[in-house]
Each structure stands twice: as C-alpha cells, then as structure tokens.
Amino acid sequence: MAKATRGSERREDALSRERIVDAAIELLDDEGENGLTFRALATRLSTGPGAIYWHIANKSELLLAASDAVVARAMGEVLASATPHEAIRRIAVGVFEAIDAHPWVGVQLSRAPWETATLRIFERIGRQVQALGVPGGAQFTSASALLSYIICVSVQNAANGRLLEPSVDRAEFLETQSARWKELDAHEYPFTRTVAAQLREHDDLAEFLAGIDLILAGIAASL
Structure with missing residues (x-):
C-alpha cells in the first residue's frame, strides 16, 4: 500500500495541473474542441490518461480551466x-x-x-x-x-x-x-x-x- 502511495506522489510532482492545462491549450489550438481527448492529451504529455485524471475530473473541467487560463493571461497583459x-x-x-x-x-x-x-x-x-x-x-x-x-x-x-x-x-x-x-x-x-x-x-x-x-x-x- 505504501508503495502505491509513493507512486501517486511522484506522478503528482511530475505532472502538474498547470502543465496539463498548457498542453490542453496547445491541443485545442491545433485540433479544436473535438480533438481534445484525454488520450490525445496523454500522448502529448508522454503519460497515461490516469495521470491526467489525478488532476482534472473530466473534459468539461479541462475546457473551463483552459479558457480561464487564456483569459487570465489576456487580462494580466492589459496595462493600467x-x-x-x-x-x-x-x-x-x-x-x-x-x-x-x-x-x-x-x-x-x-x-x-x-x-x-x-x-x-x-x-x-x-x-x-x-x-x-x-x-x-x-x-x-x-x-x-x-x-x-x-x-x-x-x-x-x-x-x-x-x-x-x-x-x-x-x-x-x-x-x-x-x-x-x-x-x-x-x-x-x-x-x-x-x-x-x-x-x-x-x-x-x-x-x-x-x-x-x-x-x-x-x-x-x-x-
């Protein structure tokens, strides 16, 4: 049981939510919403779909996170x-x-x-x-x-x-x-x-x- 926990911790350290969202943005730009699948995202990140589910529950959550990231960056670039x-x-x-x-x-x-x-x-x-x-x-x-x-x-x-x-x-x-x-x-x-x-x-x-x-x-x- 302890071995499985350590493996999960290593997986979380190696693959952050931010990395997943950035890769999702790139995939959406390249392939559109229909091309965004956890399998395609896992391939781009060189990992398995299960590792992504550790951070993101489903595609809807991923789309919201990707949209929020793009808008947050756009608003951050708006000067006073x-x-x-x-x-x-x-x-x-x-x-x-x-x-x-x-x-x-x-x-x-x-x-x-x-x-x-x-x-x-x-x-x-x-x-x-x-x-x-x-x-x-x-x-x-x-x-x-x-x-x-x-x-x-x-x-x-x-x-x-x-x-x-x-x-x-x-x-x-x-x-x-x-x-x-x-x-x-x-x-x-x-x-x-x-x-x-x-x-x-x-x-x-x-x-x-x-x-x-x-x-x-x-x-x-x-x-």
Whole structure:
C-alpha cells in the first residue's frame, strides 16, 4: 500500500495541473474542441490518461480551466490606463485578440457565461464602469452591455476568419463582396449599397473599437 502511495506522489510532482492545462491549450489550438481527448492529451504529455485524471475530473473541467487560463493571461497583459474609457478599450482589445488567437475560448465564454473566465472580464469592466461614475442602479446594465458586445463581436470575428481558406486573400474577398453589394437591388437594399465601399475598406479591430466608443458615449450621455 505504501508503495502505491509513493507512486501517486511522484506522478503528482511530475505532472502538474498547470502543465496539463498548457498542453490542453496547445491541443485545442491545433485540433479544436473535438480533438481534445484525454488520450490525445496523454500522448502529448508522454503519460497515461490516469495521470491526467489525478488532476482534472473530466473534459468539461479541462475546457473551463483552459479558457480561464487564456483569459487570465489576456487580462494580466492589459496595462493600467489614465482613464476608464481607455481602460475599457484595452480590456476589449485583450479579449478580441485572445479569442482571435484561440477561437475555442469564445465558444466556452458563450457556453458558460457564469464561469470564472467570463467573470474575470466582467469584473475588470465593472470596475471601470464604476470609475466612470455610473450610478449603482445602472452599473450592472452598463457592464453587461459592454461584456455582451465584446464577447459576441470577438466570437463573430474569429468565426469569420475561419470561414476563409488560408489561400484566400482578405482584401480580394472584401473587394468581391463590396462589388456584389453595389449590384444589389436599389429599392430593396438602398442602405447596403450605400455602405458597400466601407465594407471593402474597413478594419475589423477599428470597427470593433468604434462600437465600444458608441456604447461608452451612450453611457456618458445617460449620466
């Protein structure tokens, strides 16, 4: 019995939860959520599935831990800002870039909005909403609106990126779509035809931040 215990202790020392989560992030980036299995993870870590179960109960727990790790690092890289407005913009960029680099994270944030990863973002936004001077009764709504916009648009941006084959040039694709918009029926799509040129020239991150500015302008107008 003592021999088995010593073996378990050696296994725990050699394979930490952090190592497992880091390997899971790499596997998710390479293979997606369907490719994340304990067998594949064990192969990547040169161990057995049982050693992983020592630290992680199941795939759902592993996905949550991996998402939380990515978001925690993204939030840790957000520098302090002079104004709450600029701080919120930097938080937004951090989330946008994290989901762009790890599209599976966006799926997890949408799937489990009450878990720690989402709460990390909500907390950082909420503190800045308070710093803006938003009254207590409106703080939840303001922070929630910002959180929803940041996550949803970031997820959509990452999804759009996956729709194009690696060989497809983004500028050429937008040029083609812009030309199609211009050819739409003038009575049915007057607005879409008007903004067709903006589709061709737009920058995804700049448009994303412009939306943040619109929400913040609305919050400021309500104060």
